[in-house]
Amino acid sequence: MPFHVRLRxxxxxxxxxTGTWDRSKTAERxxxxxxxxYGSRADVRIELIEEGPEGEHTVRSWTRxxxxxxxP
Structure with a gap:
């Protein structure tokens, strides 16, 4: 299953x-x-997303x- 990290x-x-990796450890890193x-910026949102058979699922997210x- 692919893992995505999304920075907005x-x-x-x-x-x-968005970056995509096959290994969860790489995506987590x-x-x-x-x-x-980028985490100290007031307007940032960073998400770790797992893609599965039923679509995308947000594993964890970060905002300041x-x-x-x-x-989610």
Missing amino acids: FGPPTSPAV KFRGFIGR ERGEVEG
Whole structure:
């Protein structure tokens, strides 16, 4: 199953930068790296997403206001 890390600045409808990896550990490392690099910005949202047979599922997300949250 592919894993995606999505980085977005601004509202949920704004464009996003997305990377895709086959291994969860690699995607997790990228997710953490994006937090370290961009997590202090007020307008950032970073998501770790797992793609499965029923579509995408948000594993965890990050915003400066809420920090890291499991699920959507």
